[in-house]
Amino acid sequence: MHSVINNIIQSTEQRISQIKEEEEAKKNEYIDTDKRDIVSKINEKKSQNKVAVIAEVKPASPGKKLRDINPEDAAFIASEMERAGAVAISALTEPQFFHGSIGNLEAVRKKVMLPVLRKDFIINKLQFEEVRSDLILLIAGILEDHLEEMVDIAIEKGFEPLVEVHNENELEKALKTKARIIGINNRNLSTLEIDLDTTLKLIPVIKEFDRINGSHHIIISESGMHNADDIRKVIDAGADAVLVGTSIIKSGEIYAKTRELVNALD
Template identity: 40%
Template sequence: MNPADILKKIIATKHLEIKAQEDQREAIKAQAYAVGPTKKDFAQALKAQSGLAVIAEAKKASPSAGVISPNFDPVAIAKNYAALGAAAISVLTDRDYFQGSLDYLAAIRKEVDLPLLRKDFIIDELQIHEARIAGADTFLLIAAVLTEEEIRNFLAIGRKFNMEALVEIHDEDEAHKALAAGAQIIGVNNRDLRNFTTDLSLTGKLSKFIPNDKILVGESGIKTGKDSRLLLDCGCSAILVGESLMRDPQKFKELQEGQV
């Protein structure tokens, strides 16, 4: 697959997934409201850490890395992250491109008490309702694939469930879009989703556009304590780490403390 086409293909697949569930939309919404708001405060969890709060990701595979964990056990992975001191856990739920599942999130919810983030390509409120049913306490919004109005609307829907979304940006225009929509937690994805190249300096470049009262999260390409120190020094209070921790969970303390 041409890297430039991956994001377009993923979003096209999401539209098909939503269409296939259209007749269940109202039932899914009703079930989400029956579950009710979360009592786990994702935003607070990202503030209540020394060093960097780590959102540790349960991630079986990705289009760029292929299969990362052939013997993927999401509950065991999440329990280990919790024991290591993760502030929250991100769970990949995209099936076709990341080999994820909402079932993984639901299974982790039964065993782990940390805030859980649904990591997927959210393009419809139905996916937010699904996330809450599965036990998610927050979800990812990707500014590159959403309008300002969509971000604003999805943030508002999330807040009805006390779910404060992580809004992901990759350039200055997306930073302004996210802020105008009212995002409180802003993640800078150092990986360009259009071609999967990574530039760790991007967080520092975009941090100057993010007011101090927002929570800044560094995402992608974080492999060493030097990397996380760079993000800490440019104003991040949290980092989201997937592949590095999946391959070597013992890097956790190094990444959390920004050890060089």
């Protein structure tokens, strides 16, 4: 892993050590029936020949601050994304490197009716007790041999796991889990370089697995998409949805940019 990613993991471990014992008492609080279904949202958008965009409330990337976003801002940004046709909202909760917060996620989920993805570095089951979300990101390259266990716990807790992969080895592990949604991260976590061809290379592997096993996975392309051409490239390759944050936030025109991406197939 890149040194930045290792630093984030170390910071996350420190956060976990500070989770209060009372969080453990909440362990059944989030097992409920109000989970918002992203799969139906994606299928509905595809039936309209529109792009299923998961739009991200993203204050920063490591080393690159985009804008200050407090809970009130997060709620407004998410509402603009929803109004523009996004199928879900991704909210960053990693505080030190991405300047996200639990408060931002809570404000977003209270404001919008869309499914909300918690975007963070989930490495310990205690993190499932921190906040309610509809989906939760699990990164195969970080969880490695613990991936299947964490997917099972996420499902048990009422979350829809979005398992993120970058290469065939990680994908092989992901396909052995019960996860219905596979996110292909075009960013290499060892070099932090982005290549959209990563999506193009891994989609056929997923499709072949599903053909042989009679299964069906939702495929989401993540990172590195800035315009309609980028979107069309991964959708034409077979992606069901895209996750976009930086280009929307940097545009300064949340509604207009989200709408542009949703309508990229027009």
